[in-house]
Amino acid sequence: MTRYVSSCFFTLFVLFLWRVEDIADACKCSQPHPQKAFCDADVVIRAKVVGKNAVSNAIKYDIQQIKTFKCPDQVIHAIFTASSPAACGVTLKINKEYLFTGKLETGRMYVTLCGYNPPWEDLSxxxxxxxxxxxxxxxxxxxxxxxxxxxxxxxxxxxxxxxxxxxxxxxxxxxxxxxxxxxx
The missing domain is CATH 3.90.370.10 (Tissue inhibitor of metalloproteinase-1. Chain B, domain 1)
Structure with a gap:
């Protein structure tokens, strides 16, 4: 019986490692040129992250919008992203300013790792x-x-x-x- 358990454990371990590689490779993209990101985005804003909440399978970052560069006449109060980097989710720091380029869907702004969302201080x-x-x-x-x-x-x-x-x-x-x- 121990040999059977060891064999099952080994098989599960190999399958787990194989699946971890798939998850780690799930989000693949190269950083776009800032102008391409600007032109492809629905919304381009400078904002400060002031809060963070988990919402179903996403993360909602509450923001304080500082400047609008491109936006269809509305103030954005929150930015949504996938809940993990493997799903192209962006990890942001509270009390830090960023340039956000994203898509507008049903009144919500979405950003991904494949977009261009650098800290404001990193821009030339x-x-x-x-x-x-x-x-x-x-x-x-x-x-x-x-x-x-x-x-x-x-x-x-x-x-x-x-x-x-x-x-x-x-x-x-x-x-x-x-x-x-x-x-x-």
């Missing part, structure tokens, strides 16, 4: 300036993220982003001028 001066002056004007352009060479680009309405391990490209904005898009 160029990024903060682009939030009010440049990103919106470049939403007609596509930002193509190049992860390996060669990086072909065959259209004039796109900018090639090759930010391999540096943050330099995140300080630029892809703007359309004279019919074609270019980094500025």
């Amino acid at each position: 001066a160029a990024q903060k300036n682009s939030l009010t002056h440049r990103y919106q004007s470049g939403c007609d352009c596509k930002i193509i993220h190049c992860t390996s060479l060669p990086c072909p680009i065959s259209t004039t309405d796109a900018c090639l982003w090759m930010d391999w391990g540096t943050n330099n490209g995140q300080n630029l904005a892809c703007i359309k001028s004279d019919g074609s898009c270019a980094w500025k």
Whole structure:
């Protein structure tokens, strides 16, 4: 009987390890360029996290909205995210300010790990300036993220982003001028 129990335990252990790997790999995405995140979002705001509550299978962060960069005429009082990083949930710190880019669904703002939600203090001066002056004007352009060479680009309405391990490209904005898009 002990051999049978040991065999069952070993089988369950192997299955558990296999399942843990699946869960750990559940949320895979690369960080978008700040302009792409801005253009793809329904809502872009600067806000301070003031509270946190578990709501069914989500986390609700109560926020104090400081500035609106892009939003359909409403004040956001809470941000919702999945309950775990494996499900692309964002972990935020209370009393810290963030830039939030998210989707608006049934009057609620949702953010994910695949979005762009950095602490406000981590943004460069160029990024903060682009939030009010440049990103919106470049939403007609596509930002193509190049992860390996060669990086072909065959259209004039796109900018090639090759930010391999540096943050330099995140300080630029892809703007359309004279019919074609270019980094500025």
